[in-house]
Amino acid sequence: MVGVRSGPSVLHVDLDAFYASVEQLDKPSLAGRAVVVGGTGPRGVVATASYEARRHGVRSAMSGAEARARAPHAAFLAPRFAAYAAVSGVVMRVLRELSPLVEPLSLDEAFVDLAAGPLGDLDEDGVRAAAHAVKERVHALTGVRASVGAAGTKLLAKVASDLDKPDGLVVVPLGTEAALLAPLPVTRLWGVGPATAERLRRAGVHTVGELAQVPEAELVGLLGQAHGTALSRHARGLDERSVEPEREAKSVSAEDTFPRDLVEPALLAHELERLVVRVVDRLRRDGQTGRTVTLKVRRHDFSTLTRSVTLPGPTDDRRTVGRVARDLLAGTDVSGGVRLLGVGVSGLADWAQADLFDAAAEEPAAAGADPAPAAPVATGPERPDWSPGLDVVHDEHGRGWVWGGGLGRVTVRFEHRGTAPGPVRTLRADDPALHPLPAAEVAATAVRAPLAAAGA
Known part of the structure; x- marks a missing residue:
């Protein structure tokens, strides 16, 4: 941790409309067009909107239905996290060249403590020059633009990065915070x-x-x-928090939005158990346990409720987490139907309390409940889910992405980053020559193309 600073040497780097920007770069026909990334189903929620879409009033966390009403001509795409993570990795490496103290908040934003790096505790002009250089290098290596805020604290740096978007740079001199x-x-x-x-x-x-x-x-x-x-x-502009390079997860959670409101108790119980298994599997995979179990319910009228119970000690036992989650659901009025259900475990630790396992082991299974949800039963030949935006490759036509589909057809635009806008072809959904592009190749392409363009 750096002591008294002589300049506003804490940066907050925020990639502008990140997911949508990557989509516009990877899909040449979408350059300069309204793009909305998020759930593409009837209950989908906007994750990111391009600035072209924002001019029509589309915002993050807006329902997909409202976004379509506001921007009916926008391209609505499912997220491609492999591509976003690959581009984010390049950005984080750029930031770590500046300082060992880089605190990622998500794929598209991070704090950097310049004073802990080779540049040292710069004055206002030095910070401004360093921040400008970061913005230019990020753009050269990835194609995306970043807004940067610089201040003496994390609080002010984050506020500043949002004041001049997109592609902004705001430096807050020490003493001017209030x-x-x-x-x-x-x-x-x-x-x-x-x-x-x-x-x-x-x-x-x-x-x-x-x-x-x-x-x-x-x-x-x-x-x-x-x-x-x-x-x-x-x-009053006061914030003593330091930039922490290792941010441990504070919670593990899983949630699902349903295509229709769930009202049947058996279906709700099944979905709840499925979420519990996902959460506990992640806990065990990460070698963690937790004390507080939280239930999240979004009801038919869009009201959202959260209920929590804190256990005597941390656990990673599925039956214990499941019992608490069921009790919380039983105490929640869901008579009108449930749009979204979520389960989370927080208060994480790397040890478990044995007596919780013992208590859970004696607990009989709930009436009618399976010990664990079974894998989905296949009802026909397994086919890819041709989600809008999905990267694909065709044996004859080459690389492209899914524009849309339905009624046994899939529409593909054959283009990718570095090409001109490509042709559109409609194919059979079961065309044996059409394949989803593997995630590893999506990630490699997302990094390789901008690096080649920059001559790196």
Whole structure:
């Protein structure tokens, strides 16, 4: 951890509309067009929208149905995480050349502590030059653009990176933090979601400057000890958190959105058990256990409920997690139907408490419940899921991606990064010459093409 800084040497690097940008680069016909990445089914949710789509009002976390109504001519694509992870890996390597203290928050954003690297604790001009060089190198090696915020704290760096998007660079000189924050809406602060913002609004607080004037004791009374204390400090630009290169997962979770509302208790029980198995499998694969089991339910009216129980000690036992999840579901009103169901385990540790296993071992299986969900039963010849955006290769026509499909047909545009916009062909969905491109080749291409273009 770096002590007192002489300049705004904490960077927050945020890749602009990352998933959509990669899609526009990999699919030449989509350059400059509205692109929406997310779930493509009737209950899909927007993960990222290109800036062209945002001009029509499409935003992250919006339902796919609303996004289609706002931007009916946009390209709606399923995510390709192999490509995004490969490009993200290049970006993170660029950042680690600057400093050993790089804290990734997700595939498309990270903190960097410049003062811990070879450049040292730069002054404002030096930080600006370094940040500009980072932006240019990221673009040269990947084709994507980044917005960068630089400040003396993580809080201010993250706020700054969002002030001049896309392709922005905002440096916050030391001592100006409070003035920068004051006119911003409270939602710009970490930890202020819709519920907290509504509580503050009812208290007459709309801006960060107004929040900074509220005595800490009042915020604690309104929001609780931890949340109120943290927001009081953040509103005044205070943040002691250091850039941590190893961010351990705080929770393991799984959730599914269903194509229709589930109302049948047996189906809900089956889906819940399936989620429990996915979560516990991940816990065991990572050698972790957890104390707190959380159930997430989105009901037919889009209201979302979360319920949690904290156990006496950490566990990775499926029956224990399943029992708690079932109890939580039994205590939740789902009579109108369930759109989304999720299970999570938090309070992670690398040890388990044996007596929890013993208790679970004595627990009889729930009536009508299988000990573990069976693999899906095949109802016909196994065929690829031709999701929009999927990378494919045809024995005759070469590389391309799925534009859409249905009624036994799949439409493919034959192009990829580095080619001109390609032709569109409609093929039989069971065409033996058409194959999904392996994920390893998708990842390799996502990195290889921009590196070649940059001469690296």
